[in-house]
Amino acid sequence: MKFFVDTADTADIKALAESGLLDGVTTNPSLIAKSGRKILDVVAEICAMVPGPVSAEVAATDYDGMMREAAVLRKIADNVCVKLPLTPDGLRACKTLTGDGVMTNVTLCFSAAQALIAAKAGASFVSPFVGRLDDLGQDGMELIADIVQIYDNYPALTTEVLVASVRHPIHVVQAAKLGAHVATLPPNVLRMLYNHPLTDKGLAAFLKDWAATGQTIA
Ligand code: G3P
DSSP states (O other): OEEEEEOOOHHHHHHHHTTTOOOEEEOOHHHHHHHTSOHHHHHHHHHHHOOSOEEEEOOOOSHHHHHHHHHHHHTTOTTEEEEEESSHHHHHHHHHHHHTTOEEEEEEEOSHHHHHHHHHTTOSEEEEBHHHHHHTTSOHHHHHHHHHHHHHHOTTOOOEEEEBSOOSHHHHHHHHHHTOSEEEEOHHHHHHTTOOHHHHHHHHHHHHHHHHHTOOOO
16 A cells, blocks of 8 residues: 655655655645645645655645646656546546646545546546545545445556545545555654554663663674
């Protein structure tokens, strides 16, 4: 499973990229707004730090506007993935851009039918939002199961399932059990993947016993 980080905070991305375990980055207009920076500057900086796909979302809602914005975004770097909303115009832009060899991420997916049409439009990634469905009292992970099953039925579909709106490590584990290709995680959730109290307790005991030996390794 690939791990992307869902943020436009470049300090956080730099720190997480140093682990060598970061496969990509996703941003959205809300995250760019939170960064307080200009989209072109922040996306260029992220693309230079992380070699994998970096999703940058269009703000236009009409096909021509999306295509104009996509032309600007794709010029930032080869690893820019143009993020488009799951609307008729967004999917039309997705189809055109995919045909032109541009990576695309179709976002704001909340149903299996939407995921199917996004795949038909040739999206490189589809982003179902599990947390926002959970917030409504629905089961976001059921949507992931449906999409993975549907895509598996049609091996010609190459769209990767990018689980978004992830709120905690259990979402990540459940998505991995279902065979989702990618999870994009807020930095705090990505850091949580490392943690277990028994790891901390066990390490403290090992270090205490080791100190008592008086030995060094290097
Ligand atoms: O970037 C899309 C998605 O991950 C947003 O998540 O937490 O705003 O529902 P959230």
